[in-house]
Structure formats: structure tokens, C-alpha cells
Amino acid sequence: MDLTPIPPADDDNTEAGPYIELSRAAFADLAERTDIDIDEEALERIRGLGDPTSQRDVVEIYRPLTQLIHLYCMHTGALFEASDAFLRLGDHGMRRTPFVIGIAGSVAVGKSTVARLLKELLARSPRRPEVELITTDGFLYPNSVLEEKGLLERKGFPESYDRKALLQFVVDVKSGVPEVAAPVYSHISYDIVPDEKVVVRHPDILIVEGLNVLQPPRLRSNNTTGLTLSDFFDFSVYVDAREDDIIDWYLSRFLALRRTAFTDPDSYFTEYAALPDDQAVAVAREIWDQINGPNLRHNVLPTRGRATAILHKGHDHEIESIWIRKI
């Protein structure tokens, strides 16, 4: 097996992390024979628009990754039990807290496919845990508030989220609150859906997916820092790719959305549905250059070195290598 320490990557803001890099083949070798599988119909449902994740990817990448997360989950559970027993917390009616997984990465890198796939596979792992998935877009400020704050052109930047509410949501779930509600974002209206909520009911595992889930704590005006979302993660995944490749995926998805989501009369992007290819590419390129590209470079990529696992995708979306944090 190829266990090479990752050299420092000074060229792209990543701090030298304590990782080992496994090639795709080495990682695939780790997959034990288990019954954690997914049928083609479920995979079709899970895949994001234009995402070619295949059964081969499930077997070679997602099965070993699920087993690794399962291992973390079992050991975290055992640690909680031992610590609760020592502290006699059982006497106070405490119960095990949900295992929380964060999934980070750029816009259009395929986070949602990874998150949905892990949800399905983890739910099929031994003991059949209850797994819930939320996306952080529900915690974006509504467009009206973003406009007031001058942040409409900064959607997806850390400051465009109600970070306090997002942190409180995860703290509540982790603390065992039986029902915790989160707001809902619509990619069709490009805004928060008024009066709609998703409710998370004390799952065994909570997956939190979003651009900024690995952001470090904010510096307060008195130079101190508080807690941040990732303080409550038991495992995290960063979905990684070269920006040029992500731009290609973003542009092709934008072209494909003209025939799907943009044709919805309620779509915020409805005026783009009839655009010819060259004009649609120009619009998408502008959104990338103004919003998603700078956000990736300034806010998202710098958090890569905080993840427990980094999945590095090649040009065709195939995961080429996996970096696992060893300490």
C-alpha cells in the first residue's frame, strides 16, 4: 500500500497537514466485503446534475470511506460511554450524542452527491443508524437581508450566513434536543423559503453539507475567538478539485440547468432558459468570476487542511486520490 506523507502545498494555501495520501487503487484495496451496497435506481436518485458517480466509485471509494467513518463512529460511541460511566452521567439521564459529519468544498464540486451517498451507505451499515442530512444553504440570510447588508453579490461567503443560528442548530442536535428545526433554501427561487422548515429528530448521525462548514472561529473585536461549527464535527470530508475543472463542471451544469430548473416559471434564472450556449457560458463565467471563484480561493480552499478526509477529483470527476488525516 502506498502511504506517502503529503508534502506541504504552499502554492494553494493549504497548511502542511498531517495526512497520508492513498491512491485510488490503494483505497479500493481497503474495501472489505460487506453488504453495504446501493442499487442503480438509488444511485440515479442520489447523483447531482451532471455528476457521473458510478457503482465502481461506490465500491472503490465510498464503501471504504463508509467503513472508515463507521469505525470512527463506533469508537466515538465507546469513548462517550466510557467517559459517561466515569463521570456518572448516566445517573443524570444523559444519552449518547449524535455523530456529526461535515462535508465541505467549492460550489459545483459535487458535495451534495457525496453527502447523499454517504447518508444512504451509512444508513445501511451494521446497526442501521438513523442518518439525517442538512445543507447549510438554509442558513443563508434571505435575499432581502443580504440586500440590506450589501451582500447579495456575496452569496455563499461566510458572512452571508446566519452563523450564530447554524452553530446553535448543530449544538442543539449534538446536545440531544429531540426536535431541531432548520430553515430551507430553494435553488429555484434563489432565496429562503418563507415559513418552511426541516426538522431533525435526534438522529444517530447528522451530516452537515456546505461550502463553509470548515471555517475557523471568527476573531472577535477583543481578539478572542469563540466556538465554530467544526468544533462539533466527529469527522469531516473536503471534496477537492482543481479550480479549472470545477469551472468546467459549473459551466456545463449551468448549460444543463437551462433545460431543467431554469424552465420552471418560478425560477430566479428563468430569463436564462432561452439563452444560446455562448451567452449562457458568458453569464455563468461572470457569476463564477464575481462570486464563486473568489469565495473558493479566499474562504473555502483555505479550510481544506482542517478536514479529516480529502477526496481529490480529476478532470472527469473521478476520485484520483484520498488524503486521510493520521493525527
Ligand SMILES: Nc1ncnc2c1ncn2[C@@H]1O[C@H](COP(=O)(O)OP(=O)(O)O)[C@@H](O)[C@H]1O
Ligand atoms: N441555479 C440552480 N438551479 C437549480 N439547482 C441548482 C442551481 N445551482 C445549483 N443547483 C443544485 O444545487 C445543489 C448544490 O449545488 P452546489 O452548491 O453547487 O454544490 P455541489 O455541486 O458541490 O453539490 C446541486 O444538486 C445542484 O445541481
Ligand SMILES: CC(C)(COP(=O)(O)O)[C@@H](O)C(=O)NCCC(=O)O
Ligand atoms: C447556495 C450556495 C451559496 C451554496 O450554499 P451551501 O449549501 O454550500 O451553504 C451556492 O449554490 C450559490 O447559489 N452560490 C451563489 C452564486 C451562484 O448562483 O452560483
